[in-house]
Each structure stands twice: as structure tokens, then as C-alpha cells.
Amino acid sequence: MYKISLITGDGVGPELADSAITILNTISEYTDTGFAVDVLAAGDKVLHDTGEALPTDTIRSIKESDACLKAPVGESAADVIVRLRRMLDLYANIRPARAYPGVPALRDDVDMVIVRENTEDLYIGEEFLIDDAALALRVISRYASCRIAHKAFEMARQRNMMKKVTCVHKSNVMRKSDGLFSEIAGEVAIKYPDVILEQMYVDACAMNLIRQPEQFDVILTTNMFGDILSDESSQVVGGLGVAPAANIGDDFALFEPVHGAAFDIAGRDMVNPISFILSIHMMLEWLGITKTDDACISMAGILQTAVSDTMKKGIGTVDIGGTYGTRRLTDHIACTFKDYYDTTDGSDMQ
Numbered sequence: 001m002y003k004i005s006l007i008t009g010d011g012v013g014p015e016l017a018d019s020a021i022t023i024l025n026t027i028s029e030y031t032d033t034g035f036a037v038d039v040l041a042a043g044d045k046v047l048h049d050t051g052e053a054l055p056t057d058t059i060r061s062i063k064e065s066d067a068c069l070k071a072p073v074g075e076s077a078a079d080v081i082v083r084l085r086r087m088l089d090l091y092a093n094i095r096p097a098r099a100y101p102g103v104p105a106l107r108d109d110v111d112m113v114i115v116r117e118n119t120e121d122l123y124i125g126e127e128f129l130i131d132d133a134a135l136a137l138r139v140i141s142r143y144a145s146c147r148i149a150h151k152a153f154e155m156a157r158q159r160n161m162m163k164k165v166t167c168v169h170k171s172n173v174m175r176k177s178d179g180l181f182s183e184i185a186g187e188v189a190i191k192y193p194d195v196i197l198e199q200m201y202v203d204a205c206a207m208n209l210i211r212q213p214e215q216f217d218v219i220l221t222t223n224m225f226g227d228i229l230s231d232e233s234s235q236v237v238g239g240l241g242v243a244p245a246a247n248i249g250d251d252f253a254l255f256e257p258v259h260g261a262a263f264d265i266a267g268r269d270m271v272n273p274i275s276f277i278l279s280i281h282m283m284l285e286w287l288g289i290t291k292t293d294d295a296c297i298s299m300a301g302i303l304q305t306a307v308s309d310t311m312k313k314g315i316g317t318v319d320i321g322g323t324y325g326t327r328r329l330t331d332h333i334a335c336t337f338k339d340y341y342d343t344t345d346g347s348d349m350q
Contacts, residue, residue, distance in 0.1 A: 005065035011261025012271035013071030019273035019330040043073030053079035090247035093118040097233035101312040112216040115152040116226025140177040149188040152220035162217035241272030244279035255279040269325035306336040
């Protein structure tokens with residue numbers, strides 16, 4: 001039995017949290033692996049009610065869990081997810097962008113992943129007002145750059161596709177900070193002779209994500225650039241509704257959709273749950289690897305197949321050209337998971 005902490009968030013967050021519970025309950029009901037879900041509060045509403053966007057009880061429950069799922073939060077995001085990333089040292093933000101059959105995309109052969117340093121850069125939030133000027137402190141350290149570079153090269157090797165890492169920066173302007181990041185990528189690359197390293201300025205990368213997205217495999221970049229580019233790469237393959245993300249450290253991981261709280265459609269049964277369900281897929285893979293649990297890895301594969309098959313049939317929410325609401329789409333994917341599990345008779349999970 002795995003204990004999963006689930007932050008319900010704001011806006012469309014509670015609807016996505018319900019979808020996550022449906023999927024986890026389905027897996028628990030039809031497989032030998034159980035999930036005990038601890039529903040937690042964090043975000044704008046709890047900030048308004050208690051004065052804390054991330055209550056102490058929520059932090060404690062997250063630390064006591066095997067993994068965390070986080071639905072989107074609103075304006076208090078910096079006080080929730082950015083704080084959790086740094087508090088739990090979740091230094092690697094992994095954001096895949098994959099074209100699925102049945103989903104409108106620029107090309108149908110895109111399959112990339114952005115590996116984003118998650119603990120420093122401008123997102124440390126050190127800003128100052130001096131007279132009539134606002135200053136922000138940008139920190140790029142050798143330590144953080146080295147470990148995220150290793151993560152990117154390891155991922156390129158494991159994916160076994162192009163075996164290429166594209167290091168994205170702006171070292172021609174930010175010569176010290178991005179210069180260090182680029183230099184360290186080159187040093188780490190020497191240890192991975194089977195993986196190609198290319199260097200690319202962030203503006204060129206933004207252009208090439210539109211012009212030739214199929215040329216990317218693993219993108220290695222800094223915190224803010226990764227935040228921006230991952231939204232762009234998501235749109236390349238159909239939008240934020242199909243974009244999952246993982247925040248991974250050495251001992252813990254948190255999984256979330258890339259998109260925000262979408263207050264404009266909250267409570268209308270319109271939000272696409274696929275981004276969160278694919279985040280559950282990433283969580284299952286991570287649990288399978290870190291806990292040496294082959295059943296979790298098999299369940300991850302079946303869940304991804306269920307999602308892919310659903311989209312291939314043109315079934316989805318309005319944002320990807322479908323007609324289903326959040327609850328109906330979630331139930332369809334849950335039923336498809338059950339059907340695939342029954343077909344395999346669970347043999348891959350024993």
C-alpha cells in the first residue's frame with residue numbers, strides 16, 4: 001500500500017483531484033497494488049482562510065507520504081510549489097512533450113522531454129527595490145548545474161532515441177551565469193560519449209521548437225527558461241491539457257500538470273484531466289523504479305496505453321477537439337484501464 005499525498009489546489013484543482021482519486025481507486029480496485037490517498041489543502045483558499053498557503057500539517061503529511069500529487073494552485077503558487085521544490089530539494093523538473101494520435105499537433109513525430117533545473121535561477125525570489133529600480137538576484141551554481149546535467153544525460157541514454165542533449169542558455173549575453181551552465185554541460189558530456197551534446201541559445205530554441213520540433217530529444221536548461229519553453233513545447237503537441245510534469249529529488253518526487261488553475265473554467269466540468277492522469281503515469285514509473293516494484297511499472301504502461309487509446313479514438317475535452325467533460329473523460333480512461341488490465345489478466349504485474 002502506497003501513501004499518496006494529494007494537494008487539491010485552486011480553480012480547476014479540486015476537479016482534477018477528483019479525477020486523480022478516480023484513477024487511483026480504479027488501480028487499487030483492479031490490481032494488487034493499493035493507494036491510500038491523503039487529501040491536503042494548499043493554495044489561495046487556504047491562504048485566505050488560515051493565513052498560510054502551505055500549512056504545516058500539509059508539509060508534514062507530504063513528507064510522510066511515498067509521493068505527492070499536486071493539482072494547480074492560483075496566485076500563491078510561489079508559496080506552494082516553488083517552496084516545496086526547494087524544501088524537498090526536488091531539483092529536476094521533468095516535462096515531456098509527446099504527440100499523441102488523435103490530438104491536433106504541429107507534427108505527429110514529436111517526442112521530447114525538457115529537463116529543467118528546479119531550485120535556483122531567478123526563481124529563488126530574491127528581489128529588491130533600490131530607489132526607482134527593481135533588482136533580482138540570479139543564482140546559477142556549479143553544484144546545481146552539474147547534477148541537472150547528469151540527470152539530462154542519463155535520461156537521453158535511457159530514452160535511447162536520438163541520444164541527444166540540447167543545452168539551452170543565453171551565454172552570449174549572460175556570460176557568467178549561463179556561461180557556467182553551458183560550460184558544465186560540456187564537462188558532464190565527456191562522461192557520456194554515447195550521447196550527443198549540442199548548445200543552443202534560448203531564442204533559437206524557441207524558434208526551432210516551432211520550426212523543427214522533431215529534432216529535439218532532451219532539452220537541458222535553467223529554471224526560468226525551462227518554465228517558458230515547456231509551455232511552448234506543450235502547445236506544439238496539442239496544448240497544456242496533455243502536458244504532465246514531475247519534480248524529482250534523490251529521495252522524493254512530486255507530480256503535477258504543467259498548466260495553472262484556470263479559474264475561468266473552474267466548476268464547469270471542462271478541464272482536461274489528461275495532463276494530471278499522465279502525471280500519475282509518471283508517478284507510477286517513479287515508484288516502480290525507486291521501490292523496485294515491477295507492478296507499478298506495468299500499471300504505468302497500461303495507464304499510458306489507456307490514455308493514448310482514448311485520444312486516438314478522438315475522445316477528449318474541448319481543448320483537444322473532443323466533446324467529453326472532465327468526469328466523463330476520466331471515467332472513460334478508468335474503464336479503458338480496467339479493460340486493458342483484464343485483457344492482460346494482470347500477468348505483467350505479478
